Amino acid sequence: MAHFVDARTRVLQEESTKAVLSNCSDPKADLAAERARATFDVGELLHYLNGGREKVERKAHFAELISRTEWGNKSERYFQTREEQYVHGLKVAFGIWDFMKEKRLGISDGRVLRSLVNAPGGLELHIGMFIPSLISHANPEQQAKWLPKAQSLEIIGTYAQTELGHGTFVRGLETTATYDSDRQEFIVHSPTLTSTKWWPGGLGKTATHIILMARLFTKGKDYGPHAFIMQIRSLEDHKPLTGITIGDIGPKFGFNGVDNGFLRLEYVRIPREAMLMRFAKITPEGDYVPPPPANAKASYATMMYVRSTIVQDAGKFLSMAVTIATRYTSVRRQTTSSKGQRETQVLDYQSVAGSLLPLLATAYALHFTGKVMMQMYTDFERSRDRGDFSNLPELHAFSSGLKAMCTTITSEGIEKSRLLCGGHGYSRLSGLPDMYTSYVQNSTWEGDNNVMFLQTGRYLIKSLLGAMTGKTLSGYAKYLENAQFEMKERCNVSTEVQWLDPAAQLAAFRNRAARLCVDAAEQLKQESGGNPVFEGEPWDNSNVIVIKLAVAHSQYVIYKNFMDSLQGIRSRGELQPNTVRALADLQGLFGLTVLEREVGDMLESGYLSARQVKLLRAQQRALVKAVRPNAVPLVDAFGFLDYELSSALGRSDGDVYRGLLEMAQASPLNRTEEGPGWKAVLEAQMKKPGSRSRL
Ligand SMILES: CCCCCCCCCCCCCCCCCC(=O)SCCNC(=O)CCNC(=O)[C@H](O)C(C)(C)COP(=O)(O)OP(=O)(O)OC[C@H]1O[C@@H](n2cnc3c(N)ncnc32)[C@H](O)[C@@H]1OP(=O)(O)O
Numbered sequence: 001m002a003h004f005v006d007a008r009t010r011v012l013q014e015e016s017t018k019a020v021l022s023n024c025s026d027p028k029a030d031l032a033a034e035r036a037r038a039t040f041d042v043g044e045l046l047h048y049l050n051g052g053r054e055k056v057e058r059k060a061h062f063a064e065l066i067s068r069t070e071w072g073n074k075s076e077r078y079f080q081t082r083e084e085q086y087v088h089g090l091k092v093a094f095g096i097w098d099f100m101k102e103k104r105l106g107i108s109d110g111r112v113l114r115s116l117v118n119a120p121g122g123l124e125l126h127i128g129m130f131i132p133s134l135i136s137h138a139n140p141e142q143q144a145k146w147l148p149k150a151q152s153l154e155i156i157g158t159y160a161q162t163e164l165g166h167g168t169f170v171r172g173l174e175t176t177a178t179y180d181s182d183r184q185e186f187i188v189h190s191p192t193l194t195s196t197k198w199w200p201g202g203l204g205k206t207a208t209h210i211i212l213m214a215r216l217f218t219k220g221k222d223y224g225p226h227a228f229i230m231q232i233r234s235l236e237d238h239k240p241l242t243g244i245t246i247g248d249i250g251p252k253f254g255f256n257g258v259d260n261g262f263l264r265l266e267y268v269r270i271p272r273e274a275m276l277m278r279f280a281k282i283t284p285e286g287d288y289v290p291p292p293p294a295n296a297k298a299s300y301a302t303m304m305y306v307r308s309t310i311v312q313d314a315g316k317f318l319s320m321a322v323t324i325a326t327r328y329t330s331v332r333r334q335t336t337s338s339k340g341q342r343e344t345q346v347l348d349y350q351s352v353a354g355s356l357l358p359l360l361a362t363a364y365a366l367h368f369t370g371k372v373m374m375q376m377y378t379d380f381e382r383s384r385d386r387g388d389f390s391n392l393p394e395l396h397a398f399s400s401g402l403k404a405m406c407t408t409i410t411s412e413g414i415e416k417s418r419l420l421c422g423g424h425g426y427s428r429l430s431g432l433p434d435m436y437t438s439y440v441q442n443s444t445w446e447g448d449n450n451v452m453f454l455q456t457g458r459y460l461i462k463s464l465l466g467a468m469t470g471k472t473l474s475g476y477a478k479y480l481e482n483a484q485f486e487m488k489e490r491c492n493v494s495t496e497v498q499w500l501d502p503a504a505q506l507a508a509f510r511n512r513a514a515r516l517c518v519d520a521a522e523q524l525k526q527e528s529g530g531n532p533v534f535e536g537e538p539w540d541n542s543n544v545i546v547i548k549l550a551v552a553h554s555q556y557v558i559y560k561n562f563m564d565s566l567q568g569i570r571s572r573g574e575l576q577p578n579t580v581r582a583l584a585d586l587q588g589l590f591g592l593t594v595l596e597r598e599v600g601d602m603l604e605s606g607y608l609s610a611r612q613v614k615l616l617r618a619q620q621r622a623l624v625k626a627v628r629p630n631a632v633p634l635v636d637a638f639g640f641l642d643y644e645l646s647s648a649l650g651r652s653d654g655d656v657y658r659g660l661l662e663m664a665q666a667s668p669l670n671r672t673e674e675g676p677g678w679k680a681v682l683e684a685q686m687k688k689p690g691s692r693s694r695l
Pocket residue numbers: 096097107110111114124125127128129159161162167168169170171297300301303304306392393396444445446447448451455458459462
């Protein structure tokens with residue numbers, strides 16, 4: 001209702017309004033001013049990072065179209081109940097599917113659409129693991145039978161591996177698949193409480209089929225976990241089939257649009273052909289044909305694929321968080337040193353810039369590593385299809401460590417970004433709380449991060465031991481051939497500016513990793529009482545240093561990828577010198593920030609002196625200052641659309657306060673003026689006779 005305000009009231013107020021307006025913030029102008037400070041061509045970098053102008057325009061076009069659909073409408077996003085989130089997630093998945101069909105789009109456009117809407121639902125695992133498992137584990141006949149059904153959504157699948165009792169230790173799975181040669185069928189069964197499948201996404205209420213990981217028994221012998229495809233729900237009424245109990249596992253920390261589920265199997269029979277037989281096989285008579293030794297871990301291939309995609313996506317999520325925090329801290333003003341002065345943009349506080357700008361640099365570092373990771377996985381697929389599995393161990397070691405490192409960095413980075421946004425960062429309307437709760441599971445799923453680091457550490461120590469016996473190393477572990485030399489090496493930086501040299505930074509990363517590898521191998525030898533043992537007590541007692549080694553190696557790899565990518569850009573002349581300079585500042589800031597955090601190791605080993613650490617810190621601070629003018633342009637170059645960010649604080653026009661006020665209107669609590677508690681509780685209590693007497 002319109003509210004009448006008399007003239008006297010207005011006049012009295014006028015003076016105070018003027019006083020406040022004189023130094024109140026103008027977020028739109030602030031953001032425009034930040035953009036004017038760019039030292040490079042933002043459009044050029046935007047197109048480079050996003051694969052060209054055409055892709056950038058295509059994404060904007062898609063966003064425009066889907067934001068007008070019912071399933072693409074995000075206005076209710078932060079106010080949905082779990083049930084609403086689940087149903088909405090399904091509508092989004094089908095909406096994207098139909099949109100792709102209608103416009104004849106391919107899988108890469110599909111990924112763009114999924115990322116634009118960003119509403120994970122019951123079909124994630126169908127696309128993320130069920131179809132990839134069929135592609136990597138099924139033989140050609142099985143692919144011909146199942147892939148068309150999966151790709152047309154005639155069936156919906158998930159990947160059922162983890163059980164109540166085992167997630168990490170895949171060899172310890174308890175679900176059994178026992179071959180009955182008389183009927184040429186497997187009996188799949190959950191023999192214990194702990195064998196209950198638990199966690200698979202989409203299993204609770206959506207999936208009709210699963211890739212089941214179960215221990216294969218034939219002729220009384222246990223051959224360990226293998227993959228099977230089986231139906232779990234009727235295609236008529238969606239009810240579970242006989243002998244199958246399924247349900248949703250309940251609310252989680254985040255990711256609640258997904259129906260992660262449980263499953264119990266009671267003596268369910270599936271045909272022999274249900275076993276995915278691209279590598280290992282079972283004959284009708286029940287003889288087990290193992291995969292060739294070179295690809296003994298072939299049944300773990302889907303996990304490696306997913307780990308690679310997780311590495312690829314980590315940079316994107318960190319970039320989104322950093323975009324929101326950078327735009328907001330550029331327009332947020334707080335505290336003035338003298339009366340009448342404008343308040344300071346919070347990004348200009350050293351404590352804010354010193355935390356946020358290194359994260360911005362890290363987001364760029366992860367972008368380049370994500371590209372290298374996917375290239376490596378694609379190369380592996382190509383050689384695998386020719387029967388060559390020789391690069392499997394390195395791919396496994398590389399993807400495990402990077403999966404752990406990149407997801408740790410991104411999870412921590414989203415939370416840091418949220419904290420830097422102060423109170424408004426705690427509001428879901430900022431986009432950051434939901435981003436955190438639905439991202440952080442990346443540290444656990446697809447291999448707990450510590451467990452993944454241990455896999456990388458194992459590979460590195462074995463590589464070092466091999467090199468010590470004269471074996472030639474390849475790929476990213478090559479530096480371990482010189483580990484003995486590195487043990488004696490000292491940093492030769494003697495001025496602040498010398499720390500800007502990428503070679504000096506790389507040498508420090510490499511030296512730290514090499515020394516830690518030698519230390520870890522030594523400790524393992526000691527724990528083993530001689531030759532290193534990679535399991536049991538000796539291994540468990542060496543976990544901390546092995547994880548430290550894997551972290552150091554992964555940091556070296558990420559830095560090296562950044563450096564090599566930039567060198568490539570330079571030598572191919574792909575970007576103008578000003579743009580390359582802005583990227584070089586980021587490379588330096590990323591490198592020196594990580595090294596600064598880890599100086600303890602390098603002081604302890606004697607690689608660095610206290611003076612060199614001082615110089616390093618000074619140069620790192622100088623780089624924070626150098627990057628500051630380009631902060632907003634550098635996040636603009638990521639190219640996130642407002643629709644994609646769904647954040648009141650990350651708006652590209654900077655109008656954050658209007659954004660908060662507008663988005664809050666959709667709160668269900670605002671549907672009536674008096675609110676839902678008035679009739680139900682407040683009125684009765686507050687009008688109760690005697691309720692005004694004091695306690
Ligand atoms: C509309 C279109 C839109 C399109 C958009 C696309 C949408 C995408 C959506 C994405 C959604 C994705 C969601 C993903 C959800 C995650 C689901 C899960 O968690 S699923 C569940 C995930 N669960 C997990 O991740 C479980 C984690 N656990 C494991 O992976 C294993 O148990 C283990 C690796 C820890 C140990 O395995 P174990 O067998 O005990 O092995 P040992 O330690 O004894 O080592 C023995 C030897 O084996 C070697 N080796 C090992 N692995 C590999 C490998 N892969 N390769 C090669 N080698 C390997 C190892 O190096 C060693 O070699 P050596 O030294 O002897 O030479």
